[in-house]
Amino acid sequence: xxxxxKLTKRMxxxxxxxxxxxxxxxxxxxEGEIAPHxxxxxxxxxxxxxxxxxxxxxxxxxxxxDAQGAEDFGMAYPMGARxxxxxxxxxxxxxxxxxxxxxxxxxxxxxxxxxxxxxxxDALVDRKDVVVYDGESxxxxxxxxxxxxxxxxxxxxxxxxxxxxxxERATKLAAANGGGILVITxxxxxxxxxxxxxxxxxxxxxDFNFRLLIDDAHGFGTMGPTGAGTHEAQNCIxxxxxxxxTFAKSMAxxxxxxxxxxxxxxxxxxxxxxxxxxxxxxxxMVIGLLKRLELLKNNPELREKLWKxxxxxxxGLKERGFDIGVTDTVVTPVFLKGELLEATAxxxxxxxxxxxxxxxxxxxxxxxxxxxxxxxxxxxxxxxxVQRTLDAFSEVSEKLKKGVYASAKVPxx
Numbered sequence: 001x002x003x004x005x006k007l008t009k010r011m012x013x014x015x016x017x018x019x020x021x022x023x024x025x026x027x028x029x030x031e032g033e034i035a036p037h038x039x040x041x042x043x044x045x046x047x048x049x050x051x052x053x054x055x056x057x058x059x060x061x062x063x064x065x066d067a068q069g070a071e072d073f074g075m076a077y078p079m080g081a082r083x084x085x086x087x088x089x090x091x092x093x094x095x096x097x098x099x100x101x102x103x104x105x106x107x108x109x110x111x112x113x114x115x116x117x118x119x120x121x122d123a124l125v126d127r128k129d130v131v132v133y134d135g136e137s138x139x140x141x142x143x144x145x146x147x148x149x150x151x152x153x154x155x156x157x158x159x160x161x162x163x164x165x166x167x168e169r170a171t172k173l174a175a176a177n178g179g180g181i182l183v184i185t186x187x188x189x190x191x192x193x194x195x196x197x198x199x200x201x202x203x204x205x206x207d208f209n210f211r212l213l214i215d216d217a218h219g220f221g222t223m224g225p226t227g228a229g230t231h232e233a234q235n236c237i238x239x240x241x242x243x244x245x246t247f248a249k250s251m252a253x254x255x256x257x258x259x260x261x262x263x264x265x266x267x268x269x270x271x272x273x274x275x276x277x278x279x280x281x282x283x284x285m286v287i288g289l290l291k292r293l294e295l296l297k298n299n300p301e302l303r304e305k306l307w308k309x310x311x312x313x314x315x316g317l318k319e320r321g322f323d324i325g326v327t328d329t330v331v332t333p334v335f336l337k338g339e340l341l342e343a344t345a346x347x348x349x350x351x352x353x354x355x356x357x358x359x360x361x362x363x364x365x366x367x368x369x370x371x372x373x374x375x376x377x378x379x380x381x382x383x384x385x386v387q388r389t390l391d392a393f394s395e396v397s398e399k400l401k402k403g404v405y406a407s408a409k410v411p412x413x
Contacts, residue, residue: 013364025344025360034058034252036381038357045357046385048375053222053330054302055380056292057252069287077283083270086280094290095257101297102220102228102245103237104259108268111281113246113256117215118144119274120244120258121184123267124213125150128179130170132163134196136189138215150179157189160200167208181209187216187230188223191361191374193327195219195230202239213242221250221296222330227303251292255281302379306330309386310377316390322397332375333361334393338400343371345408346396354392 011018018026030047031039034057038047056062080086091109099107110116121144125131131145131152145152151173153166163183170181185196201212216229224232227250231240242260247253258268270276295302310330317324323335338346343362350356350373361372375389399405 021344025347028357030357036378036385040351040357043355045351045355046388048356048358048377048381048389050378051218051249051376052252052378052380053250053306053376054252054296055306055378056250056295056302059252059295061295062252062288062291065291066284066288069284073283073287075282075284078280080280081276081278082280083276088280088283088286090283090286090290091280094286094293097290097293098245098257099259099265101226101293102243102259103232104243104261104265106262106265107257107259108265108272108275109281109286110256110258110272110275111278112254112274113217113244113248114140114143115274115278116256116258116272117141117244118147119272120213120242120268121145121182122147122273123271124211124242125182126179128174128177129182130174130177130179131182131184132166132170132210133184134158134163134186134189136186136192137184138186138190138217141184141186141215150177158194158197160197160204163201164204164207167204167210170210171208180211182213183210184213184215187214187219188329188331190218190331191333191365191372192325193329193331193333194325195223195234195328198231198234198240199236202236205239211241212239213244214240215244217244217246217249217256218329218331220245222303222306227296227300247289247292250296251289253285253289253292255285255289305379306377309379309381309383312383313375313377313386313389316386317393320390320394322393330377332377334373334375335366336371336373336397336400337369338371338405339369341408342400342405345405346371346400347373349396349399349405350392354388354396356389356392 034052036047037044078086078088095107095109117140125148127149129150131148133154134157135154136157153170155163155166174181183201187196219230221227223230231237244258246256314324314332325333325335340362343360347360359374361374366372
């Protein structure tokens with residue numbers, strides 16, 4: 001069989017629906033200024049799908065800094081990888097400010113968060129080492145583990161007893177191989193909104209010898225008294241050995257960073273392949289990120305507004321009988337019972353008749369027979385946006401229960 005023919009025939013578990021989902025459910029085009037209200041297919045929609053947590057994407061000071069960075073340096077500077085010819089004092093300034101903010105000695109800026117996490121795992125462990133990780137870890141962690149040539153054990157999501165069991169297995173294997181143990185979890189799980197049980201995992205260090213890496217993509221900027229992250233919220237900064245954050249969410253940019261001790265961060269600088277062999281993050285983004293970080297640190301009212309919107313939305317959903325799972329962060333999932341075509345019909349109804357755009361999650365990401373509508377509150381949403389959404393969700397939920405969406409056909413051509 002021709003390899004291309006084999007691939008295009010099966011398309012994968014998500015891509016198998018592309019003929020009718022492309023451009024609507026997958027790869028939709030949201031147009032206009034990044035804001036709670038944007039255009040989709042020529043109509044204005046209330047949007048709950050952007051990780052613009054603090055509303056910095058179109059903050060006037062951010063726009064000014066981005067523009068000034070482009071005017072002063074252009075889009076090409078610096079040319080080359082950081083190690084060879086692409087370093088700058090601004091990259092280093094950003095790294096030190098990030099390290100200070102999250103409570104670590106040093107930090108290393110990454111061009112992309114996803115690729116950065118893959119490289120972090122690849123650099124931290126070799127074939128003798130054993131990885132223990134949460135069962136609901138993000139895809140970037142799973143892809144990093146696919147590069148790992150040694151053994152790995154998965155524990156049930158946020159189940160500390162099972163984590164202990166897997167550490168017992170890992171300890172025996174690591175001792176036999178002469179290797180070490182790396183535990184990986186998330187600060188905030190992006191689909192469920194649950195916090196990782198960081199303090200409980202750290203407590204296991206009393207009985208086991210391991211290092212802890214956390215992916216705090218959704219926690220950085222949203223969690224903790226100053227927004228430094230989930231480890232700050234749980235008062236366990238010192239127990240986190242390697243901290244990973246992204247710029248793609250609260251910072252409304254692109255890229256990420258890894259923070260740790262000076263020695264380990266220097267090791268990362270020289271051994272993260274996705275950075276060693278890639279062009280440095282362009283200067284306009286670095287200049288803009290410095291401004292974003294300044295605003296994040298010095299404007300707590302942005303985080304307070306975010307939490308007010310999220311809390312009002314979540315309380316309203318619970319009061320109306322919706323299942324929002326175990327979220328204790330601003331990520332707001334809404335779980336409904338229904339099949340794929342019901343999910344698509346309900347989502348189309350929300351978009352076409354209520355003007356509400358939110359992400360839809362179905363099998364294989366969640367179990368069959370379940371629908372998840374994921375809402376991402378931001379500091380620039382309003383109470384009117386919340387009320388409109390609550391009313392719309394109540395109406396479509398009743399339609400779902402009455403079987404209105406059960407006879408739906410393929411919704412988009």
